[in-house]
Amino acid sequence: MIVLGIDPGTVTMGYGVVESNNDDLSLIDFGALKTSERSPIGERLCYLYRELLCLIQSYQPDMVAVEQPFVASNARSALAIGRAQAIALLAAATQEIPTREYTPTQVKQSVASYGASSKEQVQEMVRLQLGLAEVPHPNDAADALAVAICHLREIHLSELLARQGEKP
Numbered sequence: 123m124i125v126l127g128i129d130p131g132t133v134t135m136g137y138g139v140v141e142s143n144n145d146d147l148s149l150i151d152f153g154a155l156k157t158s159e160r161s162p163i164g165e166r167l168c169y170l171y172r173e174l175l176c177l178i179q180s181y182q183p184d185m186v187a188v189e190q191p192f193v194a195s196n197a198r199s200a201l202a203i204g205r206a207q208a209i210a211l212l213a214a215a216t217q218e219i220p221t222r223e224y225t226p227t228q229v230k231q232s233v234a235s236y237g238a239s240s241k242e243q244v245q246e247m248v249r250l251q252l253g254l255a256e257v258p259h260p261n262d263a264a265d266a267l268a269v270a271i272c273h274l275r276e277i278h279l280s281e282l283l284a285r286q287g288e289k290p
Contacts, residue, residue, distance in 0.1 A: 123141065123142050123184045123185065123274065124138050124139065124140070124141045124150065124181060124182065124184050124185075125140055125142070125183055125184065125186070125187055125270040125274055126138075126177060126181060126183035126185070126186045126187070126270065127139075127140065127186075127187045127188075127189075127266040127267055127268070127269035127270025127271070127272075127273065127275050128174075128177065128186065128187070128195050128210040128216075128266055128269065129187045129189050129209075129262045129263075129265035129266040129269060130133070130188060130189065130191070130203050130204075130206035130207040130209075130210055131185040131202070131203060131206050132157065132163060132170070132203070132205055132206045133156070133157055133158075133159050133165050133166070134154050134155070134156050134157075134168065134200045134260065134262045135154065135155040135170050135174075135206055135210070135262065136152075136153075136154050136260065136262025136263040136264070136265050136266035137151075137152065137153060137154070137155065137174075137177060137266045138149045138151075138152040138183045138258070138263055138266035138267030138268075138269070138270045139152065139183065139270065140176075140252070140267060140270040140271060140274060142274040142277070142278070145278055146162065146276060147251055147252055147271060148252075148273065149252045149253075149254065149267070150181060151169075151181065152258050152264075152266065152267050153213070153263050154260050154262045154263050155169070155170055155173045155174075157169055157170065162191075163202075164204070167205060167209050168169060169193075170206060170209050170210075171209045171212065171213055172236045174209065174214075175211035175213050175216070175217070176212045178213060178214065178217050178219065183211070183219060184217065184219070184220075185220050185221070185222065185277075186210065186211075186213075186214035186220070186221045186222075186274035187221070187222050187223075187224060187225060187270055187272065188207055188210045188211060188221060188222070188223050188269065189207075189223070189224055189225075189229060189265065189266075189269045189270045190207065190223050190224065190225050190226070191203035191204050191207060192225075192226045196241065206222060207223075211223075213262045219255060220274055222276075224269060224272050224273065224276075228272060229244070229265075229268050229269055229272045230243075230244055230268075232271070232272040232275045232276065233247050233248060233251070233268045233271050233272055233275070234247045241261065241265075244264075244268050245258070245261070245264040245265075245268075246266075248264050248267045248268050248271060251271055252267065252271075263280075
């Protein structure tokens with residue numbers, strides 16, 4: 123199964139493509155789509171949408187996993203991230219690719235086994251789980267890889283539980 127993980131943002135959108143064969147994870151690609159902060163929001167969203175469609179065409183993911191925005195005290199930032207999240211969901215939906223959304227806590231819990239892990243801890247676990255020499259950069263790409271890994275771990279766990287239920 124190939125999963126495209128997305129860390130949404132309207133200035134920088136991280137992406138990570140990971141393949142799972144049973145429980146073995148393999149890195150396919152990662153990076154970040156960057157826009158100009160000074161560009162109108164409509165132009166940025168259009169650019170992100172088109173680039174996501176290109177990524178989807180290139181990698182043919184079976185699923186798209188998107189991180190949900192974390193809403194703390196900055197509602198304006200959360201709104202911008204929500205717009206980018208919507209673009210990611212739309213790009214996947216137009217290509218008829220199923221999507222799943224995960225909260226930052228779910229991603230941290232799944233990847234680092236602790237829901238309050240620091241960004242650095244999660245990034246190090248991404249590095250270890252994918253067998254990389256160094257932590258992926260930029261941070262947005264590492265976060266997107268974490269989202270993809272989270273989804274693959276959730277699928278694996280669901281399959282294990284389903285098999286457990288089938289046993290007499």
